Amino acid sequence: MTAPPASDPMFSIVILTLNEEQNLPATLASIRDCDDIVVLDSGSTDRTHQIARAAGARVVVNRFENFGQQRNFAHTDIPFHHDWVFHLDADEQFTPELFAECVRLSSENPPALDGFFVAPRMIFRDRWIPRCTDFPAYQARFAHAKRFRFIQTGHGQREAPDMRLGKIQANYLHNLSAQSESELLDKHLRYARQEAAAFLARATDPAPLNRRIRSADPLIRRRALKELSHHFPARGFLRFLYQYIARRGFLDGAPGFAYCRIMAKYEHWVSQEIHRQRRARAST
Incomplete structure (x- = not known):
């Protein structure tokens, strides 16, 4: 059987923001090699938009209802340059290992999967705290924009019940140290x-x-x-x-x-x- 042709090797990144001028520079610095970054903003009144545009990101504004709705809006209303999208928050950063893994998976474009679970490394007071954060606590973050949908649950979101997901072993950083x-x-x-x-x-x-x-x-x-x-x-x-x-x-x-x-x-x-x-x- 002939293998399917490789897809676009790059992926897009969407960052949810609201008044994130303090956190956003570190996040953008961690993804500088990505050629399609979209900041999905909920109506910031600080310098979030200027910081994003200065880093080459596109800025889209949409009223925030909940996380599930906002992430689904990204998939249905934002014209991403690539099929696969990583959902990032403004207090989170990529690792080089995760970036390389997302590039590989985007190139393979697995048709049997709609998205991937990824586990964060929680950083608090400048230290990784794996034991008291139940590491690895997987979340659906890397998704095919045309196939994947979220549902709201509690204060966050999760994958819709019929989504087909794999797991990525590399991690992203969730940095709580910037908050008092x-x-x-x-x-x-x-x-x-x-x-x-x-x-x-x-x-x-x-x-x-x-x-x-x-x-x-x-x-x-x-x-x-x-x-x-x-x-x-x-x-x-x-x-x-x-x-x-x-x-x-x-x-x-x-x-x-x-x-x-x-x-x-x-x-x-x-x-x-x-x-x-x-x-x-x-x-x-």
């Missing part, structure tokens, strides 16, 4: 409200959840356990025990302890928001 602890806490408080609303909107069937918890796929298992955890009391304390003790986050040093403490607060806020939103629904 108070900024991270403010962001996770917003996330907690969205996570609680998404949980209450889902009608969960216990039987499929039980099957997913026993799945051989670690990604399916992780998502099922997260869904199950919403039913537990003292979720913040349990999250801290899981990340810091069970996952050996204590080996990530002082940054690991600080990160686990922030995530424990986040889980506590999610529980509070679930109860608050339930009471609000019951009173209407």
